Amino acid sequence: MTTLNDRPVGAPERTIGQLVADATKDLGELIRYEIALAKAELTTSAKNGAMGGALFAVAGVFGFVAFVFLGVTVAYALHEGAGWPVWLSFLVVAAAMLIVAGIAAAVGLGRVKQVRAPERAIRTSKESVASLKAAATGKPAPKTITVGSGSTAARSIGH
Numbered sequence: 001m002t003t004l005n006d007r008p009v010g011a012p013e014r015t016i017g018q019l020v021a022d023a024t025k026d027l028g029e030l031i032r033y034e035i036a037l038a039k040a041e042l043t044t045s046a047k048n049g050a051m052g053g054a055l056f057a058v059a060g061v062f063g064f065v066a067f068v069f070l071g072v073t074v075a076y077a078l079h080e081g082a083g084w085p086v087w088l089s090f091l092v093v094a095a096a097m098l099i100v101a102g103i104a105a106a107v108g109l110g111r112v113k114q115v116r117a118p119e120r121a122i123r124t125s126k127e128s129v130a131s132l133k134a135a136a137t138g139k140p141a142p143k144t145i146t147v148g149s150g151s152t153a154a155r156s157i158g159h
Contacts, residue, residue, distance in 0.1 A: 034121060034124060037120060041118030045116055045118070048112070048114040048115050049111075051108075052108045052114075053108070056108040059105035066097040066098045070091075072090055073090035073091045
């Protein structure tokens with residue numbers, strides 16, 4: 001036969017040391033879960049940041065090559081000019097490369113702006129701290145309600 005807290009009738013009370021050991025073990029496990037959540041969120045953000053950085057690198061390479069073409073264009077422009085001279089051809093190519101570089105930079109900037117903080121990990125960490133503080137003071141912990149599916153908006157409700 002067991003009681004409400006699943007302790008056999010007549011079983012000895014748990015000692016403070018046992019309770020502290022259990023609380024320490026649970027706190028360590030909670031911290032490990034919080035770190036795992038933060039890693040998962042940061043992995044997604046890191047991938048977006050890496051893609052944005054790669055596109056910025058592409059923009060830099062195209063910009064550099066365009067700069068070289070502009071230099072060659074000036075040299076040929078001083079040298080010849082008949083019909084569509086060579087310099088005009090180089091100028092058109094350089095302008096096209098600058099357009100490509102601008103598009104890559106714009107797309108890269110858009111990807112870098114998608115990098116976000118690990119919002120769920122921050123929110124659950126704050127909730128954990130609030131619960132621990134509440135448990136330490138004997139007051140009930142505020143409840144957090146998430147609004148909408150996937151929304152990061154949360155509201156704290158005190159008791």
